[in-house]
Amino acid sequence: MKVKAAVFYRPQQPLAVEELDLEEPRAGEVLVRVAACGVCHSDLHFLDGLVPLPSPCVLGHEAAGVVERVGEGVTYVQPGDHVILSFAPACGRCSYCEVGRPNLCTYGGRAMAAGTMLDGTTRLSRDGQPVYHEAAVAGFATHAVVPEASVVKIREDMPLDRAALIGCGVMTGVGAAINTAKVQPGSDVAVIGCGGVGLNVIQGAALAGAARIIAVDLLDHKLELARQFGATDTVNASREEPVTAVRRLSAGGVDYAFEVIGRPETIRQAFDMARRGGMAIVVGLSPSGSHVSLPANIFLMEKTITGSAYGGARPRVDMPRLVELYMAGKLKLDELISRVYPLERINEAFEALRQGEVARSVISFL
Protein backbone atom coordinates (compact mmCIF):
# COMPACT_ATOMS: atom_id res chain seq x y z
CA MET A 1 0.00 0.00 0.00
CA LYS A 2 0.99 3.66 -0.40
CA VAL A 3 1.59 5.70 2.73
CA LYS A 4 2.53 9.32 3.34
CA ALA A 5 5.54 9.67 5.65
CA ALA A 6 8.23 12.07 6.88
CA VAL A 7 11.57 10.73 5.66
CA PHE A 8 15.00 11.46 7.14
CA TYR A 9 17.69 11.44 4.42
CA ARG A 10 20.64 13.07 6.15
CA PRO A 11 21.45 15.27 9.16
CA GLN A 12 20.98 19.04 8.95
CA GLN A 13 18.39 18.62 6.22
CA PRO A 14 14.61 18.99 6.68
CA LEU A 15 12.49 15.84 6.66
CA ALA A 16 10.86 15.15 3.29
CA VAL A 17 7.14 14.41 3.39
CA GLU A 18 6.57 11.94 0.58
CA GLU A 19 4.76 8.81 -0.58
CA LEU A 20 6.34 5.43 0.21
CA ASP A 21 5.40 1.79 -0.28
CA LEU A 22 4.48 -0.21 2.81
CA GLU A 23 4.31 -4.01 2.61
CA GLU A 24 1.56 -6.00 4.28
CA PRO A 25 2.36 -7.25 7.81
CA ARG A 26 4.28 -10.55 7.79
CA ALA A 27 3.81 -13.33 10.35
CA GLY A 28 3.88 -11.87 13.87
CA GLU A 29 3.38 -8.28 12.66
CA VAL A 30 0.56 -5.76 12.78
CA LEU A 31 -0.55 -2.97 10.43
CA VAL A 32 -1.62 0.12 12.38
CA ARG A 33 -3.36 3.27 11.12
CA VAL A 34 -1.44 5.95 13.00
CA ALA A 35 -3.63 8.48 14.82
CA ALA A 36 -0.92 10.67 16.33
CA CYS A 37 2.82 10.72 16.91
CA GLY A 38 4.66 12.99 19.36
CA VAL A 39 7.80 14.94 18.50
CA CYS A 40 10.56 13.84 20.92
CA HIS A 41 14.06 15.24 21.35
CA SER A 42 15.58 11.83 20.50
CA ASP A 43 14.42 12.39 16.91
CA LEU A 44 15.97 15.85 16.98
CA HIS A 45 19.31 14.26 17.94
CA PHE A 46 19.11 12.22 14.72
CA LEU A 47 18.15 15.28 12.68
CA ASP A 48 21.04 17.25 14.14
CA GLY A 49 23.47 14.39 13.41
CA LEU A 50 24.41 13.94 17.11
CA VAL A 51 23.36 10.28 17.09
CA PRO A 52 23.72 8.18 13.92
CA LEU A 53 20.78 6.48 12.20
CA PRO A 54 20.56 4.41 9.00
CA SER A 55 18.93 6.36 6.18
CA PRO A 56 16.62 6.95 4.48
CA CYS A 57 14.49 6.37 7.56
CA VAL A 58 10.97 7.22 8.71
CA LEU A 59 11.28 8.78 12.17
CA GLY A 60 8.68 8.90 14.95
CA HIS A 61 8.58 6.60 17.97
CA GLU A 62 5.85 8.10 20.20
CA ALA A 63 2.70 6.90 18.49
CA ALA A 64 -0.75 5.43 18.94
CA GLY A 65 -3.37 4.25 16.46
CA VAL A 66 -5.89 1.64 15.42
CA VAL A 67 -5.07 -1.88 14.21
CA GLU A 68 -6.03 -2.28 10.57
CA ARG A 69 -4.76 -5.78 9.71
CA VAL A 70 -2.76 -8.50 11.41
CA GLY A 71 -0.20 -10.94 10.02
CA GLU A 72 -0.25 -14.72 10.36
CA GLY A 73 -0.21 -16.02 13.91
CA VAL A 74 -1.07 -12.74 15.60
CA THR A 75 -3.47 -13.38 18.47
CA TYR A 76 -2.99 -10.45 20.89
CA VAL A 77 -4.89 -7.88 18.78
CA GLN A 78 -7.45 -7.78 15.99
CA PRO A 79 -8.55 -5.11 13.50
CA GLY A 80 -10.21 -2.20 15.27
CA ASP A 81 -8.22 -2.48 18.51
CA HIS A 82 -6.71 0.75 19.83
CA VAL A 83 -3.00 0.51 20.56
CA ILE A 84 0.00 2.43 21.83
CA LEU A 85 3.22 1.54 19.99
CA SER A 86 6.21 0.60 22.13
CA PHE A 87 9.50 1.94 20.75
CA ALA A 88 11.51 -0.94 22.20
CA PRO A 89 10.74 -4.01 20.10
CA ALA A 90 11.13 -7.12 22.26
CA CYS A 91 11.57 -10.73 21.15
CA GLY A 92 9.98 -12.18 24.29
CA ARG A 93 12.55 -15.00 24.42
CA CYS A 94 16.02 -13.60 25.20
CA SER A 95 17.40 -13.53 28.73
CA TYR A 96 16.45 -9.85 29.21
CA CYS A 97 12.87 -10.51 28.13
CA GLU A 98 12.71 -13.63 30.31
CA VAL A 99 13.92 -11.73 33.36
CA GLY A 100 11.28 -9.00 32.91
CA ARG A 101 13.47 -6.32 31.32
CA PRO A 102 12.12 -6.23 27.74
CA ASN A 103 13.38 -2.65 27.36
CA LEU A 104 16.87 -4.17 27.13
CA CYS A 105 15.94 -6.97 24.66
CA THR A 106 18.99 -8.24 22.74
CA TYR A 107 17.21 -8.63 19.39
CA GLY A 108 15.13 -5.48 19.84
CA GLY A 109 18.32 -3.52 20.38
CA ARG A 110 19.80 -4.93 17.18
CA ALA A 111 16.67 -4.11 15.18
CA MET A 112 16.65 -0.56 16.56
CA ALA A 113 20.28 -0.01 15.59
CA ALA A 114 19.67 -1.45 12.12
CA GLY A 115 16.40 0.45 11.56
CA THR A 116 14.59 -2.77 10.70
CA MET A 117 11.91 -5.13 11.92
CA LEU A 118 13.00 -7.99 14.21
CA ASP A 119 13.89 -10.17 11.18
CA GLY A 120 16.41 -7.62 9.91
CA THR A 121 14.36 -6.46 6.90
CA THR A 122 12.21 -3.38 6.23
CA ARG A 123 8.55 -3.16 5.21
CA LEU A 124 8.98 0.38 3.88
CA SER A 125 10.52 1.14 0.50
CA ARG A 126 10.74 3.80 -2.16
CA ASP A 127 11.21 2.91 -5.84
CA GLY A 128 12.12 -0.62 -4.70
CA GLN A 129 14.89 0.57 -2.34
CA PRO A 130 14.56 -0.10 1.41
CA VAL A 131 13.52 2.71 3.72
CA TYR A 132 14.32 2.13 7.40
CA HIS A 133 11.94 2.23 10.38
CA GLU A 134 12.98 4.16 13.48
CA ALA A 135 12.61 1.83 16.50
CA ALA A 136 10.39 -0.53 14.45
CA VAL A 137 7.68 2.13 14.80
CA ALA A 138 8.23 4.76 12.06
CA GLY A 139 5.28 6.71 13.42
CA PHE A 140 5.52 9.87 11.31
CA ALA A 141 3.45 8.13 8.66
CA THR A 142 -0.20 7.48 7.95
CA HIS A 143 0.32 3.75 8.58
CA ALA A 144 2.96 1.59 10.26
CA VAL A 145 3.81 -2.11 10.25
CA VAL A 146 5.21 -3.10 13.65
CA PRO A 147 6.08 -6.31 15.53
CA GLU A 148 3.17 -7.78 17.49
CA ALA A 149 5.23 -7.36 20.67
CA SER A 150 5.35 -3.58 20.03
CA VAL A 151 1.60 -3.02 20.32
CA VAL A 152 -0.10 -2.38 23.64
CA LYS A 153 -3.87 -2.67 23.62
CA ILE A 154 -5.71 0.14 25.42
CA ARG A 155 -9.30 1.04 26.24
CA GLU A 156 -11.18 2.68 23.36
CA ASP A 157 -12.39 5.70 25.31
CA MET A 158 -8.76 6.84 25.78
CA PRO A 159 -8.07 9.75 23.36
CA LEU A 160 -5.43 8.52 20.91
CA ASP A 161 -3.42 11.76 20.74
CA ARG A 162 -2.96 11.63 24.53
CA ALA A 163 -2.22 7.90 24.33
CA ALA A 164 0.58 8.58 21.82
CA LEU A 165 2.53 10.53 24.47
CA ILE A 166 2.60 7.45 26.66
CA GLY A 167 4.52 5.71 23.85
CA CYS A 168 7.70 7.61 24.77
CA GLY A 169 7.83 10.74 26.93
CA VAL A 170 5.35 9.74 29.62
CA MET A 171 6.52 6.13 29.94
CA THR A 172 10.17 7.22 29.94
CA GLY A 173 9.72 10.00 32.49
CA VAL A 174 7.21 8.47 34.90
CA GLY A 175 8.98 5.10 34.55
CA ALA A 176 12.39 6.62 35.38
CA ALA A 177 10.94 7.85 38.68
CA ILE A 178 8.81 4.84 39.56
CA ASN A 179 10.52 1.83 37.94
CA THR A 180 14.19 2.84 37.77
CA ALA A 181 14.72 5.05 40.83
CA LYS A 182 11.78 3.67 42.84
CA VAL A 183 11.34 7.13 44.40
CA GLN A 184 10.28 6.77 48.05
CA PRO A 185 7.48 8.76 49.71
CA GLY A 186 8.89 11.78 51.52
CA SER A 187 12.17 11.84 49.57
CA ASP A 188 13.87 14.78 47.83
CA VAL A 189 14.23 14.85 44.05
CA ALA A 190 15.94 17.11 41.50
CA VAL A 191 15.14 17.03 37.78
CA ILE A 192 17.50 18.75 35.33
CA GLY A 193 15.68 19.48 32.06
CA CYS A 194 11.94 20.14 32.09
CA GLY A 195 10.95 19.25 28.52
CA GLY A 196 8.50 16.59 27.39
CA VAL A 197 10.35 13.85 29.27
CA GLY A 198 11.54 15.83 32.32
CA LEU A 199 8.01 17.06 33.10
CA ASN A 200 7.02 13.41 33.28
CA VAL A 201 9.86 12.58 35.66
CA ILE A 202 8.45 15.37 37.82
CA GLN A 203 4.91 14.02 37.71
CA GLY A 204 6.22 10.48 38.29
CA ALA A 205 8.11 11.65 41.39
CA ALA A 206 4.97 13.47 42.59
CA LEU A 207 2.88 10.32 42.04
CA ALA A 208 5.44 8.36 44.07
CA GLY A 209 5.06 10.82 46.95
CA ALA A 210 8.33 12.76 46.84
CA ALA A 211 8.24 15.60 49.37
CA ARG A 212 10.46 18.08 47.56
CA ILE A 213 10.86 18.17 43.77
CA ILE A 214 13.37 20.74 42.51
CA ALA A 215 13.06 21.50 38.79
CA VAL A 216 16.09 22.86 36.92
CA ASP A 217 15.94 24.41 33.44
CA LEU A 218 17.27 27.42 31.54
CA LEU A 219 13.82 28.74 30.59
CA ASP A 220 11.35 30.33 33.00
CA HIS A 221 8.30 29.13 31.07
CA LYS A 222 9.53 25.52 31.41
CA LEU A 223 9.92 26.05 35.14
CA GLU A 224 6.34 27.36 35.35
CA LEU A 225 5.15 24.20 33.60
CA ALA A 226 7.28 22.16 36.01
CA ARG A 227 5.31 23.62 38.93
CA GLN A 228 2.06 22.57 37.24
CA PHE A 229 3.46 19.03 37.04
CA GLY A 230 4.38 18.90 40.72
CA ALA A 231 7.69 20.74 41.23
CA THR A 232 7.89 22.39 44.66
CA ASP A 233 10.99 24.50 43.89
CA THR A 234 12.63 25.78 40.72
CA VAL A 235 16.16 26.76 39.71
CA ASN A 236 16.95 28.71 36.57
CA ALA A 237 20.43 27.41 35.68
CA SER A 238 21.09 30.39 33.41
CA ARG A 239 20.94 32.64 36.49
CA GLU A 240 22.36 30.54 39.33
CA GLU A 241 24.79 27.66 39.66
CA PRO A 242 22.40 24.67 39.77
CA VAL A 243 24.38 22.28 42.01
CA THR A 244 24.83 24.89 44.73
CA ALA A 245 21.19 25.93 44.44
CA VAL A 246 19.87 22.37 44.69
CA ARG A 247 22.15 21.56 47.64
CA ARG A 248 20.90 24.68 49.41
CA LEU A 249 17.23 23.88 48.77
CA SER A 250 17.59 20.27 49.86
CA ALA A 251 19.87 20.62 52.87
CA GLY A 252 22.97 19.16 51.28
CA GLY A 253 21.70 17.17 48.30
CA VAL A 254 18.77 15.13 47.05
CA ASP A 255 17.95 11.43 47.28
CA TYR A 256 17.40 11.21 43.51
CA ALA A 257 18.80 13.53 40.81
CA PHE A 258 17.58 12.98 37.25
CA GLU A 259 19.37 14.22 34.13
CA VAL A 260 16.85 14.63 31.32
CA ILE A 261 18.76 16.60 28.69
CA GLY A 262 21.63 14.50 27.33
CA ARG A 263 24.84 16.43 28.06
CA PRO A 264 27.95 15.30 29.96
CA GLU A 265 27.97 18.57 32.00
CA THR A 266 24.44 18.11 33.26
CA ILE A 267 25.05 14.40 33.98
CA ARG A 268 27.91 15.52 36.20
CA GLN A 269 25.62 18.10 37.82
CA ALA A 270 23.05 15.39 38.60
CA PHE A 271 25.75 13.25 40.20
CA ASP A 272 26.94 16.19 42.30
CA MET A 273 23.37 17.05 43.39
CA ALA A 274 22.81 13.58 44.86
CA ARG A 275 23.51 13.33 48.59
CA ARG A 276 25.55 10.61 50.31
CA GLY A 277 23.80 7.33 49.56
CA GLY A 278 21.79 9.10 46.85
CA MET A 279 21.24 8.20 43.23
CA ALA A 280 21.79 9.99 39.91
CA ILE A 281 19.61 8.71 37.08
CA VAL A 282 20.63 9.49 33.49
CA VAL A 283 17.65 9.65 31.13
CA GLY A 284 19.02 12.04 28.48
CA LEU A 285 20.66 10.72 25.32
CA SER A 286 24.03 12.43 24.84
CA PRO A 287 25.84 12.94 21.52
CA SER A 288 27.52 9.67 20.41
CA GLY A 289 31.05 9.38 21.76
CA SER A 290 30.47 11.67 24.79
CA HIS A 291 32.17 10.81 28.08
CA VAL A 292 31.49 11.82 31.67
CA SER A 293 34.17 12.15 34.31
CA LEU A 294 33.37 11.54 38.00
CA PRO A 295 35.44 11.91 41.20
CA ALA A 296 36.55 8.35 42.01
CA ASN A 297 36.43 8.41 45.80
CA ILE A 298 32.89 9.71 45.98
CA PHE A 299 31.72 6.12 45.47
CA LEU A 300 32.81 5.47 49.06
CA MET A 301 29.85 7.68 49.96
CA GLU A 302 27.68 4.96 48.44
CA LYS A 303 26.39 7.16 45.66
CA THR A 304 24.85 5.35 42.70
CA ILE A 305 24.70 6.47 39.09
CA THR A 306 22.45 4.56 36.75
CA GLY A 307 20.79 4.86 33.36
CA SER A 308 17.11 4.55 32.57
CA ALA A 309 16.05 3.15 29.20
CA TYR A 310 12.40 3.77 28.35
CA GLY A 311 11.69 4.20 32.06
CA GLY A 312 12.31 0.50 32.64
CA ALA A 313 9.10 -0.11 30.70
CA ARG A 314 7.26 -3.37 30.72
CA PRO A 315 4.91 -1.90 28.12
CA ARG A 316 1.88 -4.17 28.54
CA VAL A 317 1.96 -3.74 32.32
CA ASP A 318 2.90 -0.08 32.64
CA MET A 319 1.15 1.60 29.71
CA PRO A 320 -2.41 0.45 30.51
CA ARG A 321 -1.74 1.62 34.09
CA LEU A 322 -0.74 5.06 32.81
CA VAL A 323 -3.94 5.13 30.73
CA GLU A 324 -5.97 4.32 33.86
CA LEU A 325 -4.20 7.08 35.81
CA TYR A 326 -5.07 9.59 33.06
CA MET A 327 -8.68 8.48 32.91
CA ALA A 328 -8.88 8.80 36.71
CA GLY A 329 -7.58 12.39 36.50
CA LYS A 330 -4.29 11.49 38.21
CA LEU A 331 -1.88 11.84 35.27
CA LYS A 332 -1.48 15.06 33.28
CA LEU A 333 -1.42 14.54 29.53
CA ASP A 334 -3.60 17.39 28.15
CA GLU A 335 -1.19 19.94 29.61
CA LEU A 336 1.76 18.31 27.79
CA ILE A 337 0.42 19.00 24.32
CA SER A 338 1.56 22.52 23.46
CA ARG A 339 0.87 22.30 19.72
CA VAL A 340 -0.73 20.01 17.14
CA TYR A 341 0.66 19.95 13.58
CA PRO A 342 -0.29 18.13 10.38
CA LEU A 343 2.45 15.89 8.92
CA GLU A 344 3.20 18.46 6.20
CA ARG A 345 4.40 20.92 8.86
CA ILE A 346 6.60 18.50 10.79
CA ASN A 347 9.77 20.55 10.25
CA GLU A 348 8.12 23.49 12.04
CA ALA A 349 7.41 21.16 14.97
CA PHE A 350 11.09 20.20 15.19
CA GLU A 351 12.15 23.85 15.00
CA ALA A 352 9.79 24.70 17.88
CA LEU A 353 11.36 21.86 19.92
CA ARG A 354 14.88 23.06 19.08
CA GLN A 355 13.96 26.58 20.26
CA GLY A 356 12.52 25.26 23.54
CA GLU A 357 9.05 26.67 22.74
CA VAL A 358 7.02 23.56 23.57
CA ALA A 359 6.52 20.82 26.14
CA ARG A 360 5.44 18.45 23.37
CA SER A 361 4.09 18.85 19.86
CA VAL A 362 1.98 16.13 18.33
CA ILE A 363 1.68 15.27 14.65
CA SER A 364 -1.99 14.42 14.23
CA PHE A 365 -3.50 12.23 11.53
CA LEU A 366 -7.00 12.42 13.05
Ligand code: PAD
Ligand atom coordinates in the same frame (compact mmCIF):
# COMPACT_ATOMS: atom_id res chain seq x y z
P1 PAD B 1 13.21 18.68 25.38
O1 PAD B 1 13.99 19.42 24.37
O2 PAD B 1 11.72 18.76 25.36
O3 PAD B 1 13.67 19.10 26.87
C1 PAD B 1 14.99 19.41 27.23
C2 PAD B 1 14.92 20.53 28.29
O4 PAD B 1 16.22 20.74 28.81
C3 PAD B 1 14.43 21.86 27.74
O5 PAD B 1 13.36 22.35 28.54
C4 PAD B 1 15.66 22.76 27.82
O6 PAD B 1 15.34 24.13 28.06
C5 PAD B 1 16.41 22.14 28.98
N1 PAD B 1 17.86 22.38 29.00
C6 PAD B 1 18.74 22.38 27.96
N2 PAD B 1 19.99 22.61 28.39
C7 PAD B 1 19.92 22.77 29.74
C8 PAD B 1 20.88 23.02 30.77
N3 PAD B 1 22.18 23.16 30.49
N4 PAD B 1 20.45 23.11 32.06
C9 PAD B 1 19.13 22.97 32.37
N5 PAD B 1 18.17 22.72 31.42
C10 PAD B 1 18.56 22.63 30.14
O7 PAD B 1 13.68 17.15 25.29
P2 PAD B 1 12.88 15.80 25.72
O8 PAD B 1 12.28 16.04 27.06
O9 PAD B 1 12.05 15.33 24.58
O10 PAD B 1 14.11 14.79 25.84
C11 PAD B 1 15.09 14.96 26.86
C12 PAD B 1 16.21 13.94 26.69
O11 PAD B 1 15.70 12.62 27.00
C13 PAD B 1 16.77 13.84 25.29
O12 PAD B 1 18.17 13.65 25.36
C14 PAD B 1 16.11 12.60 24.74
O13 PAD B 1 16.84 12.04 23.68
C15 PAD B 1 16.11 11.74 25.97
C16 PAD B 1 15.19 10.56 25.92
N6 PAD B 1 15.59 9.41 26.53
C17 PAD B 1 14.81 8.31 26.53
C18 PAD B 1 15.30 7.10 27.24
O14 PAD B 1 14.78 6.00 27.04
N7 PAD B 1 16.27 7.25 28.12
C19 PAD B 1 13.56 8.33 25.92
C20 PAD B 1 13.13 9.51 25.34
C21 PAD B 1 13.94 10.64 25.32
Ligand code: ZN
Ligand atom coordinates in the same frame (compact mmCIF):
# COMPACT_ATOMS: atom_id res chain seq x y z
ZN1 ZN C 1 11.30 9.70 22.62
